[in-house]
Amino acid sequence: MKVHNRLLTALSGEVYEKLAPHLKLVSLERGKILHLPGETIRDVYFPLDCLISITITMKDGSTAETGVIGNREMLGVNAFMGGRETTQTEYIVQIAGSAMKLDAAVLLDEFNRNKELRDLMLRYTQALIAQISQTTACNRLHVLEQRFARWLLESQSRVESDELLLTQEFLGDMLGVRRAGVTQAAQKLQEKGVICYSRGCVQITEQQGLEAASCECFETVGDEYDRLLGAQ
Numbered sequence: 742m743k744v745h746n747r748l749l750t751a752l753s754g755e756v757y758e759k760l761a762p763h764l765k766l767v768s769l770e771r772g773k774i775l776h777l778p779g780e781t782i783r784d785v786y787f788p789l790d791c792l793i794s795i796t797i798t799m800k801d802g803s804t805a806e807t808g809v810i811g812n813r814e815m816l817g818v819n820a821f822m823g824g825r826e827t828t829q830t831e832y833i834v835q836i837a838g839s840a841m842k843l844d845a846a847v848l849l850d851e852f853n854r855n856k857e858l859r860d861l862m863l864r865y866t867q868a869l870i871a872q873i874s875q876t877t878a879c880n881r882l883h884v885l886e887q888r889f890a891r892w893l894l895e896s897q898s899r900v901e902s903d904e905l906l907l908t909q910e911f912l913g914d915m916l917g918v919r920r921a922g923v924t925q926a927a928q929k930l931q932e933k934g935v936i937c938y939s940r941g942c943v944q945i946t947e948q949q950g951l952e953a954a955s956c957e958c959f960e961t962v963g964d965e966y967d968r969l970l971g972a973q
Contacts, residue, residue, distance in 0.1 A: 745789065745812065746787040746788060746789055746812050746815070746840075746841060747812055747813050747970070748787060748813070748814065748815050748861065748865060748970070749764075749787050749841065751861060751970060751971065752857070752858065752861065753857060756851075756855060756857050756858055759851060759855070760843065760847070760848075760851065763843055763844055763847045764787075764841045764842070764843055765841065765842045765843070766839060766840075766841060766842075767786075767839065767840055767841075767842045768837075768838075768839050769786075769791050769793075769834045769837060769838060769839070769840055770834065770837050771834055771835065771836060771837040771906070772833065772834060773833070773834045774831060774832065774833050774834075775793065775816065775832040775833070775834065776816075776817075776830075776831065776832040777831055778829055778830060778831060782817045782819050782820045782845050783844070783845055783846075784817070784842050784843065784844060784845055785815055785816060785817030785820050785842075785843050785845050785848055786810075786815065786816040786817065786840045786841070786842055786843075787815045787816075787840060787841040787842075787843065788810060788811050788812050788814065788815075788816070788838070788839075788840045788899070789812055789838060789839045789840055789841065790812065790838035790839055790900050790901065790902075791811070791834060791836055791837060791838030791839060791840055791900070792809060792810070792811050792834070792835050792836035792838070792896055792899055792900055793809070793810040793811070793816055793832055793833065793834050793835065794806045794808070794809055794810070794832070794833050794834075794835045794915060795807050795808035795809070795810065795816075795830050795831075795832060795873075796830065796831050796832075796833060796914070796915075797829050797830055797831070798831065803917070804914045804917075805880070805914070805915070805916075805917035806876075806914070806915040806916070806917075807830065807873055807876060807877075808869065808872055808873045808876065809872070809892075809895055809896065809899065810832075810899075811896070811898070811899020811900055812899050812900070812901070813898070813899055813966060813970075814865065814869065814899075815862075815865065816832055817845060817848075818862070818865075818866050818869065820845035820848055820849055821848060821849050821852040821862055822866070835896075835907065835911060835915065836896065836900055836905065836906060836907070837906070838900065861970075864969045864970060865969070865970060867969055868965055868966045868969045868970060871962060871965040871966075871969075872962050872965075872966075875958050875961055875962050876958070878958070879891065879956060879958040880917065883956040883958070885916065885918060885922055885925075885926045886926045886929050886930065886954065887954065887955055887956040888916060888956070889912075889916060889923070889926040889927070889930065890930060890935075890951050890952075890954040890955035890956075891955040891956055891958050891959045892912075892915065892916065893905065893936065893943060893945060893951060894951060894952065894955055894959045895959060895962075897945055898963070903944060903945040903946075904942065904943070904944050904945075905942070905943045905944075905945075906941060906942055907941065907942070907943055908941050909923050909924060909940075927943070930951070930954060933947075933950060933954060934946065934947055934950060935947040935950035935951040935954055936951065
């Protein structure tokens with residue numbers, strides 16, 4: 742199966758050809774930090790089959806995920822939004838894989854001169870805001886089992902694989918809970934027969950059942966992405 746990034750494939754051939762000479766295929770390892778708070782964004786990433794988390798760390802060291810970036814997205818919207826530094830967020834690879842890397846200055850230059858690219862990036866930014874907003878509501882209103890199911894579905898849809906290589910510790914950080922909470926939620930989903938969970942690996946075994954165990958947030962965000970960016 743040929744992997745692709747949906748934002749890049751949404752561009753016309755003419756616009757893509759302008760970016761193509763500057764796109765570099767890179768391999769990203771799990772746990773790699775791509776950006777720290779306060780750093781200037783010098784490169785943006787268009788994931789192909791990797792998954793990247795946007796996280797915030799509190800003063801006490803606790804960490805929570807605020808957004809997930811995969812093959813439906815690009816990482817580094819600050820590069821074209823008027824401020825190239827971030828003050829709060831950290832970008833970390835949670836599932837290893839490949840991505841297309843692009844100099845942020847090249848993207849900004851083309852963003853300023855090309856209406857097609859600018860319109861796509863602004864619609865994408867609106868979709869990303871919708872994802873972050875829905876995640877905030879989900880974390881506040883829905884139980885852990887629902888949030889865990891939703892998170893697995895979000896990840897699966899972005900790496901296009903039923904097998905997700907994830908540690909309990911990492912899942913706990915992303916969901917903002919202790920490892921024991923992750924274990925309990927995983928056991929409930931496994932008892933329903935929708936996943937098979939072993940150390941460091943989650944296998945989705947029953948798609949419809951997992952969607953039923955999730956909250957409405959997965960479908961809501963997906964619909965908004967399709968509305969703004971088109972179904973692919």
